[in-house]
Amino acid sequence: MGRGGGRWGVVVVAAVWLAQASVGCSGSAEPLPRDPEHDALPERPRVEPPVQEGDDADDPAPEEPVEEYSGSTPPLSCAQIVPGTLGSGRALILPANGPEAACGPGTSEGTGTLALQNDGPLGVTAWDIVLRDGEDTGNTVLGGDFIKILVPLRQGFHLITQSEFSATLRAYAADGTLLSARSLAVERQAVIDIAADPRGGSRIALWTRETPDTQVLTLQSFNGRGEPRAPPVTVLNVSMRDTMTVLVGVDTRGRTLLLWRELGDASWVGQWRRQDGSALTAPFPAADDPSPTGFTGGVLSPLVGGGLAFQLVGQWVRRFPSGEARALPAPTWLASRPGTSLSLIRQNRAYSLAPPPTLVTGSGCQESLLFFTSDGGACGELNLPLGGATCDGRRAGVGVDGTVVQQIDLNIPANNQCAWRWWSRLLR
Numbered sequence: 001m002g003r004g005g006g007r008w009g010v011v012v013v014a015a016v017w018l019a020q021a022s023v024g025c026s027g028s029a030e031p032l033p034r035d036p037e038h039d040a041l042p043e044r045p046r047v048e049p050p051v052q053e054g055d056d057a058d059d060p061a062p063e064e065p066v067e068e069y070s071g072s073t074p075p076l077s078c079a080q081i082v083p084g085t086l087g088s089g090r091a092l093i094l095p096a097n098g099p100e101a102a103c104g105p106g107t108s109e110g111t112g113t114l115a116l117q118n119d120g121p122l123g124v125t126a127w128d129i130v131l132r133d134g135e136d137t138g139n140t141v142l143g144g145d146f147i148k149i150l151v152p153l154r155q156g157f158h159l160i161t162q163s164e165f166s167a168t169l170r171a172y173a174a175d176g177t178l179l180s181a182r183s184l185a186v187e188r189q190a191v192i193d194i195a196a197d198p199r200g201g202s203r204i205a206l207w208t209r210e211t212p213d214t215q216v217l218t219l220q221s222f223n224g225r226g227e228p229r230a231p232p233v234t235v236l237n238v239s240m241r242d243t244m245t246v247l248v249g250v251d252t253r254g255r256t257l258l259l260w261r262e263l264g265d266a267s268w269v270g271q272w273r274r275q276d277g278s279a280l281t282a283p284f285p286a287a288d289d290p291s292p293t294g295f296t297g298g299v300l301s302p303l304v305g306g307g308l309a310f311q312l313v314g315q316w317v318r319r320f321p322s323g324e325a326r327a328l329p330a331p332t333w334l335a336s337r338p339g340t341s342l343s344l345i346r347q348n349r350a351y352s353l354a355p356p357p358t359l360v361t362g363s364g365c366q367e368s369l370l371f372f373t374s375d376g377g378a379c380g381e382l383n384l385p386l387g388g389a390t391c392d393g394r395r396a397g398v399g400v401d402g403t404v405v406q407q408i409d410l411n412i413p414a415n416n417q418c419a420w421r422w423w424s425r426l427l428r
Contacts, residue, residue, distance in 0.1 A: 073349070078379035081350045081371050086382065089423040090134050091408070094118060096416045097126050097140065103418035105407055108132065108399025110154035112425060113174045115141065116405070118418045129176030132403065132424045139176025144168070151196045152400045156224050158202045160184075160194050167192050169204065171226025180226035189243060196400075197250045198302060198348065200224055205248040205258055206232075214239050217246060217260060219277050233277030236260070249300025249308045251322050252348050257300060257308050259286050266290075272323050281325035286310070287318050301342040304349060304374040314339045333376035340370075343398035345427035349374060352398050352427060357391040365391040367406060369398070385421070402428035 096102065097120040104117025112132030118140075120126045125143030127150055130136050141150065144161025151158045156179070157172040166186050171179040184192065184206060191207040201223040210216050220232040235258060238244070247259040256273040270286035273279060290313055299311040306322030309330060316334035318327045329335070334342070334353075341354040353370040360366050364386035371379040384396055388409035397405040405422040 075374040076346055076350050078371070078373065078377070081346055081373065081379050083382060083426050086384070086426075087423065089404075089421050091419060091421045092116075092130060092134055092136070093410065093417050093419045094128055094136065096418055097121075097128070098124075099416075101416050101418055103407055104393060105395055105397050106405035106420050106422065107150075107152050107397040108401055108403040108405060108422075109152040109157055109174060110400040111174045112399070112401045112403055113156075113176075114399075114403070114405060114420070114422060115150060115152065115157060116418070116420050117407075128418075129172075131175070132401075132422075137176050139172075141170075141172060141176060149194055151194055151202055153196050153202065153224050154198070154200045154400060158194060158196070158222070158224075158226065160192060160204075162190070162192065167206070169194075169222065169226055171222070171224065182222075182226055182228075191244060191246055193246050193248045195248045195250045195256075195300065197221070197254060198252045198344075199254050201229070203248055203250050203256050205235075205246045207244045207246055207260075210237070215244055217244070217258075219248070219256065219258065219273060221275065221277065230276055233273075235271070235273070247298050247300055249302070251302050251306045251308050252304075252344070253306040253322050255280060255306070255323050257320055259298070259300070259310070261289065270320065270325075270327065272320075272325070280323050284325040284327070286320070286327045287312065289313075302344055302348075304344065304351065309334055309342060311342075316340075331376050333372060333378065337370070341395060341398075343427075345371075345398065345402055347428075350379075351376075354396045354398065357387075357394050357396075359391045360386070364389055364409075365394055367394060367396040369396060369404065387421075398427060401425050 097118045099121060102119035106114055106116040108114050114130040115127040116130060118126055118128045125148045127141045129139040141159055144163050146162045149160040156174050159170045161168050167184040167190050169182045169184055173179055185208050187208050189209050194202050194204045196202050203221050206218050207215055215238050216234060217236040218232040219235055221229040223229055242262050242264060245261055249257045254275045257270060259268050259270050261268045266289045268286040268289060269283050271283045272281040287310060300308045303309055308320045309316055310318040315338045316330040319330050320327055337353060339356045343352045345352050351372040357365050357367040365388045367384045367387055369382045373379060384406050387394060387406050394407055402425045403422055404426045405420060408419045408421050410417060410419055
């Protein structure tokens, strides 16, 4: 059923499926003001299955810095980390944003609002914004032509979009309302990365070409509304034609780590920077890339108490102590689990790892979460309900507020729709 198929038909199909799945969700308020970009997609009817009782409602998290776990507090025990009961959670069905359903994973920001990937026509990446009680806001966040990075924050979302000659930072409130749009670069070969600041806002690293033979690396901090906290700081000014690569990460102490290298060079160089962008350390050797001829993806993930872990080509390769000009081997509990996604949980005092899902013959796709103490002690595994017939593109999402989100299949005919299940603040 397409988006133009009518609200009544969608609600009937949704009700039948949800009765079979025995999960719940809610929605009652009118849609909030829409992002002007949303006009590129047709209006979607909302599907509002019944609410599941027992979900709490807390005040939105402030954006201003709060005290973070420093490592001096005794670590949590496994009993304090692993959820006791999963429960049925909530679920929501939405019409596809394109002529064919192109559904994807979901995540959440610090107040519990969900961003659910539901791509539009011609492969335009898009996320539907849904409140944690299941109310569909009617707002959709649209990605760009090339790079489109959605970053959940302590409150709201930041989105980097990049077309052939421009890069833009768009800031969204928790309900998906557009707060600001700021041009970052107007240059064909700009290279950009963004990281959420666990204490609020984000940091953006940007390589731009100043002249045909000169490139400049800058770092800039933005608050949650997308406003610069200070002018961009120049990190490097180098004379070379080859494209440079950059990654940025922010640890729980608010310190920024930059990693960069020239395309074709296997050596990564790192440098720690303070919140204001000034240098905290000198540049230092960080890692060697197993695929220097083509950057295939790297991730910097915050660690409990400060510092960052570095994943390269799916393998956890390094640990960077906060503010120290050195690179250590990745902890064994991470290095032995390639292809996993790392999240801080329990007020940044413990970890969850999402391994690649497993296809169970005759049953479906099994997704799970692994839990670890702050020092890497294994605490066990939580299996989620089977989510679909295939595992393509699936990965359980753990949001900023500890919400666990799972993409699910409808398994009904002519269902040009997308569906998700989530457990609000399960790992908060």
